[in-house]
Amino acid sequence: MALSPPGLDAFLDKFEETLEALVQSEVLFIRLIHQDLVTAGGKRIRPRLVFLASRALGGAPFEMELALAVELLHSATLLHDDLIDDAETRRGKEAAFRKYGNAVSVLSGDFLLSRLLHVIAKTGRMELVERFAQVAKTLSEGEVLQFQVAALEDYSLENYERIITAKTAVLMELSTEGPALLKGVDGEVREALARFGLFYGQAFQMRDDYLDLMGTPEALGKPVGGDVREGKATLITLLLMERFPEVREVLRRKGRREGDLDRLRMLAWESGVAEEVERRIRERALLAAAALKPLPPSPYKEALEALALKEAERLS
Amino acid sequence: MALSPPGLDAFLDKFEETLEALVQSEVLFIRLIHQDLVTAGGKRIRPRLVFLASRALGGAPFEMELALAVELLHSATLLHDDLIDDAETRRGKEAAFRKYGNAVSVLSGDFLLSRLLHVIAKTGRMELVERFAQVAKTLSEGEVLQFQVAALEDYSLENYERIITAKTAVLMELSTEGPALLKGVDGEVREALARFGLFYGQAFQMRDDYLDLMGTPEALGKPVGGDVREGKATLITLLLMERFPEVREVLRRKGRREGDLDRLRMLAWESGVAEEVERRIRERALLAAAALKPLPPSPYKEALEALALKEAERLS
Known part of the structure; x- marks a missing residue:
């Protein structure tokens, strides 16, 4: 199966083991937080990207260190994000800060x-x-x-692109470009891996944002509408806003009025905006897959392509 | 004057300029936070330590980079600390998070x-x-x-030493040892600078903690008793606790009952505990100064000694 090429499962097992040892601390409260959040699993998408990109190059030195580093940066951001998001659950567990x-x-x-x-x-x-x-x-910017865009209601598609690129795509880019850096591979192959990571990261975040409003709580493992409740505009609400001025009001009151979220979902389905967002995500996922062209054929390249295409249809 | 040897003022001016450029961001809210806190001054003790240690060695490469790095780590900790401390003011300004x-x-x-x-x-x-x-x-540990010691009321002199060393002294140690590392100086001189930083950092934190209860709000630029209000035991409350069981109760109720703080201050003066703490701070400051013995004489070495001895009497 293209999503699990040779060596991936063993790499991820070794990853969990190494991560757990790496975040050990003598301080009890740090151990408790980490049990809760860091070593509790998660999809490990970034380490997966590192492995696949590394093996698509025939293997890069320090692939495990790179995988650990990108996941640590991601996990630290989640911990610093709990304050912001006020999401009641993350990865289906009670948020650590509570x-x-x-x-x-x-x-x-x-x-x-x-x-x-x-x-x-x-x-x-x-x-x-x-x-x-x-x-x-x-990432921090x-x-x-x-936060600033939500506070100043400075909503625009341009800001949306900046945000998804900065908060998600650049770390995915480093995950796939990093192995080339470590192996000393330059030129179009390194560039291809970087572009893949960037487009993939954008598609990934666009999909996440889409599901945040249009998904089901069961599939997501958390309540829908989290972004609206934080006054955050995403692609779907931005496109809705262009057609329905009331959507700006819903965002301003953070979806607090009864029926607000259902109304947004209905508008999205009926106006074709949901379909339009799906189309844009698919487009971005295809850009990611196409970026891989300069790489030689391998099961790892195929697995990267498959990951990208999955974003065109992912439901959870 | 020993506290301002040749070149220090120019170095600190250059430091402010370089820091300001380094923390520029296109994001407005980041600039606002930094104007408020990072580039608003402060005593710049850590950059001062870097400069003095570097020049005591005849000058080390990258002294400015090291000075920036230690101050950035310190400033980041302050920003992450605002959440914890709940101090109404820090450096005399409204805390950024408010x-x-x-x-x-x-x-x-x-x-x-x-x-x-x-x-x-x-x-x-x-x-x-x-x-x-x-x-x-x-530092993070x-x-x-x-936080953990306060939550579990796990008060002990041993934990106090661990905390002041970890949260303050190790960064001071890196500030003074760093120039030796960058210059490739090893052996007893590097060790001397490291020991100085460690003891100085401990004396510094002990003095800060002492003033937090025993100082005046005017000199401190913030209300006294912040540690008690967070349930944090420091040297003075730990020694008081050994003699007066009621002090544990005061800490448990976070000094919320009227007259609690005045009572602690009075107990400290009358029992001789205040004097005992002063004695221990002086002792630590002298250890710092004595650690410098292996260094050749210079105005920079003298300035480091003077900094340490100042901790024996500092009031603000």
Whole structure:
């Protein structure tokens, strides 16, 4: 099966083991947070990207360190995000901060960032440190921008593209470009992997945002409409806003009036906006798959393509 | 004057300029947070330590990058700390999170950490990256431990020493040891600078904690008793607890009953505990100064000694 090419399962098993050892701490509250969130699983999409990109190149040195580093950055962001999102559940579990307070979540996230620094130092590659510096900068700017856009109601498709690129796509880009960097592969192959990660990340976030409103709570493992309740506009609400001025009002009152969310969903279905968003996601996923052209054929390349195409139809 | 040896003022001016450029962002809310907190001044103790240690060695490469990096780590911790401390003011200004929400503070702190990564990458020294990884790990563990000790009322002098070392002293240690690392100086001189930073950092935090209860709001620029109101035991309350069981109760109720703080202060003065704490701080400051023995005489060494001795009497 294209989504599970040779060696992937073993790599992911080894990943879990190494991650667990890496985030050990003598401090009890840090261990509790990590049991709750970091080592509790999750889809491990970023480590998967690292593995596939590495093997599509015939294997890159330090692929495990890179996989750990990208996942640590992602996990730290989730911990720092719990404050923002106010999502009642994340990965189907009670959000960590409700149990131990915001402070412990934030500081446990900082602990993860320190471990990230440790694993990238192991590679001995300063170029990788610098790339993580850029990505971490863009990522934090993207998160703040999202907050700012909601606070100032500065809604636009341009801002939406900036946000999904900064908060999601650049880390996916590093996940797939990183193996080329570590292997010393330059030129169109490295560029192809970078472009794949960027487009894939955008498609991924567009799909997540779409499901946040249009999915089912059962499939998502959390209530729908989280973005609306935080006043965050996503592609679907932005396109709806262009046609129905009332949507801006719904966002302003954070979907608090009864029937607000159902109304948005109905408008999206009936106006064809839902279909339009699906079309744009599919388009982005196809760009990702097409970007891989310069790579030689391999089951790993196929698995990357399959991952991208999955975004065109994913329901959870 | 020993506290301002040749070149220090020019270095600190250049530092402010470089810091301001380094934390620029296209995102408005990040700029606002930084104007408020990061570039608003502060004592710049850590950059000062870097400069003095570097010049005591005759000048180390990348002293500015190191000064920026240690201050960025410190500033990020302050931003992530605003959540915990609930201090109404910090550096005499309204805490950033009150204006823009906890989320923006945390994410702006993350932005600073990304800039830290960028400046240490510039040095090209992976050993420095690894040292920052260790310090950041210890720092976050120290902060969480402090929270945990308060939550579990796990008060002890041993935990107090662990906390002040982890949350303050190890970063001071890196500030003074770092120049030796960058210059490739090993052996007893590097060890001397490291020991100085560690003892100085402990004395510094002990003094801060002492003033938090025993100082005046005018000199501190914030209300006294912040630690008690967060249920945090410091050296003075720990020693009081040994003699007066009621102090544990005061800490448990977070000094909320009228007269609680005045009562603690009175007990400290009358029992001689205040004097005992002063004695222990002085002792630690003298250990710091004595650690510098292996260094050749210079105005920079003198300035470091003077900094340490100032902790024996500082009132603000």
